[in-house]
Amino acid sequence: MASTLGTLDPAHPRRRQLGSPYAATSVAVVAVVVSLLAALVVLRPAPADAASPITVASAISSNSGTQTVRGYVVGQPTATNTVVTSNYPNDYALAIADSATETSTSRMLYIQIPSAHRSAWGLRSNPDLKGVRIDVTGSLGAYFSHAGMTGTTAFALASGSTPAPTPTATPTSPTPTADPGSYYAPVAGKTGAALHDALHDLIDEQTKISYSTVWDALKVTDADPANSANVLTFYSGVSMPKSANGGNTGNWNREHVWPQSHGDFGTSIGPGTDLHHLRPEVVSVNSTRSNKDFDNGGSAVSGCPDCWTDSDSFEPRDAVKGDVARMVFYMAVRYEGDDGFADLEVNDTVNGTTRYLGRLSVLKAWHQSDPPDARERQRNEVIYTTYQRNRNPFIDHPEWVASIWGS
Known part of the structure; x- marks a missing residue:
């Protein structure tokens, strides 16, 4: 019976001849496999293009996830419902919209600009960016308590847009702002009690941080300008490693300039974690200050040059007396008893553990003798732009102290 597997090659007994039925079958199988592979190559879809940018309206509607959004630069947000279109205070944020002429903040997306991108995309350095269409990539979510984008990773000109202007050098730290413009628009023209109340309504809109976050924040707000690895302690003026907290x-630890016991707020999120009155201080000096009111005189404080104390009061060195006063005035306006904490007030006595802190006459004198300097203004700016989104108004407007508490 003839074999269906083909005949042997006489020269190579173990090799089947190519023309055999077995060889023909093998060739046919190979041909089928090749055909199938070719079909797969033809039928395989091309890789999908990267996701197209979404509109500002779509971004506002979803307000979540990581997206690339396309829109026109229309200004810089400085508050939830405020976008400035000139005299930009810094390079930290911009607003985009689907129309280059949009004026309604409800149809704008607020974009956080990380430090690496500020020189090229901040409006203070590049005011000509206004009206330019750009693509931005980052995480959608609340920014300035408004629809926005944070953690922004990429900025680019949208197709067909005018080239971006040549960037200027990136500042190494926020530029101090003497008056952040429209931030104080709601209090314009007010004096006395009306000014006090309007300022309270303004500055109680803030981002609150945890007590553990305060450690890291103080390493930024109170960094030693002469040594970036250190903090500069407040009362004592000592440079200490950031890691020595x-x-x-x-x-060094976290000093509450308005003592926790003067209002019984402890370390609660709110007055207990408000960076506008929290400063790094040597543990021993912090312990000596304790919860005492502020006044002149007493005995010298060990480890704190030009500081003085007695049984119920503490006097810091001259270089920070005005800073102390303005932090106390801030706390007295910010916390009015309408958010679950005590109504903090200043008076002209020493108070023990009540919700009051003094002495007012001494604090006003310190405020006059030690006006805000560049370092204090810079710290105010960092707290505003990086952490809390509110300001100490008595640093920006020292004259308001006399308007509220008298000269």
Whole structure:
């Protein structure tokens, strides 16, 4: 019976001849496989293009996830419902919209500009960006308590847009702002009690941070300008490693300029974590200050040059007396008893553990003798732009102290 597997090659007994039925079958199988592979190559879809940018309206509607959004630069947000279109205070944020002429903030997306992108995309350095169509990529969510984008990773000109202007050098730290313009628009023209109340309504709109976050924040707000690895302690003026934070001898810790017991707020999120009155201080000096009111005189404080104390009061060095006063005035206006905490007030006595802090006459004198300097203004700016989104108005407008509490 003839074999269906083909005949042997006489020269190579173990090799089947190519013309055999077995060889023909093998060739046919190979041909089918090749055909199938070719079909797969033809039928395989091309890789999908990267996701197209979405509109500002779509971004506002979803307000979540990581997206690339396309829109026109229309200004810089400075508050939830305020976008300035000139005299930009800094390079930290911009607003985009689907129309280059949009004026309604409800149809704008607020974009956070990380430090690496500020020189090229901030409006203070590049005012000609207004009206330019751009693509931005980042995480959609609340920014300035408004629909926005944070953690922004990429900025680019949209197709067909005018080239971006040549960037200027990136500042190494926020530029101090003497008056952030429209931020104080709601209090314009007010004096006395009306000014006090209007300022309270303005500055109680803030982002609140946890007590543990305060550690890292102070390493930024109070960094030693002469040594970036250190913080500069407040009362004592000592430069200490940022890593030396803690509660032991030789550490620095978190000093509440308005003592926690003067209002019984402890370390609660709110007055207990408000950076406008929290400063780094040597543990031993912080302990000496304790919860005392502020006044002149007493005995010298060890480890704190030009500081003085007695049984119920503390006097800091001259270089920060005005800073102390303005932090106290801020707290007295910011916390009015309408958010679950005590109504903090200043008076002209020493108070123990009540919700009051003094002495007012001394604090006003310190405010006059030590006006805000560049470092204090810069700290106010960092707290506003990076952490809390509110300002200490008595740094920006020292004259308001006399308007509220008298000269």
